[in-house]
Amino acid sequence: MAEEKALLAVFSDIDPAADAIEQLRILGVHDDCMNVISGIPVTEAMLGRPSQWTNVPRLALGGAIAGFLVGLFLAFITPNMYTIMVGGQPFTPVPPAVIVLFEMTMLGMLISTFVGVFLDSLFPNYRPMHYVPEISDGKIAILIECPPPDAQKITDVLKKLGAESVKEAEAQHL
């Protein structure tokens, strides 16, 4: 099987980039073979792209549950393991435990949200990648994987649609 070729098309604005994505679909490029890279968060709806999947909210929920359980352990189990008898006071009172449960739940949720970004985005990633620095200057790039024979046709179409440059993407250290 022939190896796929990677093209990187750079656009100055969202509109031509959205038009280019539509045209690429007509040319038979599947959505999975395209990736949009931009310097600001451009929504899928603006570009007519399928919704992106993210595990971050699920991980946040998982972290919250884990944090809650740690809170339960600290507030209700550990006082029995390390007993401190204070006259007239209940051993595992509920109102102060609510505070411990709240803080641990929030901590678990926020740490797992943070870690979720790393896991989902595969951060940190210092391998060579397809990228051009102009993207952080406000350009929008479309990274296209296509069979080598289609590369010229796609390049011509994208240039016609207003691409500032279309070139073979080279993986480089960022």
Place this chain on the structure above:
Amino acid sequence: MADHKPHTSHEEHLREQHLMLDPMPRGKMNEMVMESMHTTSWKFWLVFGLLSALVAYALFYKWGVMILEGLGVAGVNRPSYWGIFLVNTVFWIGISHAGTFISAILRVFKAEFRRPFTRAAELMTTFGLIQAGFSIFMHMGRVWLSYWLMPIPNERQLWPNFHSPLSWDLLAITTYLLSSTMYLFLPLIPDLAMARDRTPDGTWQKVFYRVLALGFRGTEGEWTHLRNALNIFAFAIIPVMFSVHTIVSWDFAMATRPGWNSTIFGPYFVIGALHSGMGAVVMVLAVVRGTMKNMKYFIRPEHFEAIGKLMLIISMSWAYFFFNDYIVQWYGGDKWTKELLHWHEAGPMGWMWFGMLICNVAIPWAILWNKKWRSTPWLIFIVGLLINVGMWFERYIIVPISLTINRMPFTWRLYQPGIEVWLGIGTLAFFILLYMAASRLIPLIPVWEVQEGQMAHSLRKYGRETVVTVSELE
């Protein structure tokens, strides 16, 4: 005949006033932010050097002296066992509230004016909490035993009592420090990637930005994960913020002492924290705008105007809570509480009580009602400074002065601070020093958020009137 200005002139005026209506190419904005980081005058290094010396002397040397000599060199003694260390802890935690307030609450409510200065505020949260941590470690005295606070299994069967407000403090402050640092870092990643792309190869800065940018490119997936995470953080960090200062207030309110045992202390402390925090944000913004290159484009009078309005509302809320706390205690008629309230106003530190009301209420109300005055950077800087002085006074009145009067008159003694004054100055110097260092290392302006905001704003004509419209891009 009515004097109608031409539309173009009105539009120009709107663009001049509002950053969101005055877009520049992204590359140009990036360049301006990078230039502001790299342009440092000798004055910067002079101040940096002086502050470093002050931190070395006032914070580390003096702390070392206290560790060697013991807490006796500090002024804390019967009956005021809690002195300036605790005043500063509460003060710095209060300062830290502004970052979350501006960044999270204004993000949730989509207040667009927040965009250029969210990071400047978030940095205050992290750096403020570091100073709060230092202050509480100083208060411990035997700081090398601070790990006893942590729940670590040990053969001596020592375990923190999770029913104690001091343990809640540990949990709340740790949660807030960690979450606010993560909340600072996440939206910083795209700007670190921008800095990486604009830094020449072979420099230490390139390595620094490359490592911290984590390989971020701005793919659809990366933005989706980041946006989701920021939304979760914005909503979740707000109750954490409220919990932190509420729990700090419970360190006092849970004690059945005159002046402290109050059900309203939680919200009173939270509003006080926002009061000092907003005052500090406005000071930082005025300094950044006045001293850093290109910042006049990003931070405009409209931002001071908007924050000024918030400060006025917060000042009114603080006055409401203060009076509420005061009148309930006064009306109760408890002998010792009345004695304490009289001591606050008419005791030897009464000037501080009146100074607190003047700085926290009278001055903000006198100045911030006026749009022109609150839009003037130097004037609102002074208001912010005075609010912080007033809020520091408030904490001083609550902590050592309130401890002076108790139910055992033979122990009454006025608190005389010792080495803790130097240590307090050290934390202030360290806060400014960290901020100065950060201003040269990380982009203080979240450029991608500014550009996103500029894309969402446009001018539209309704009849003869040109109005600003904002689209929902997310």
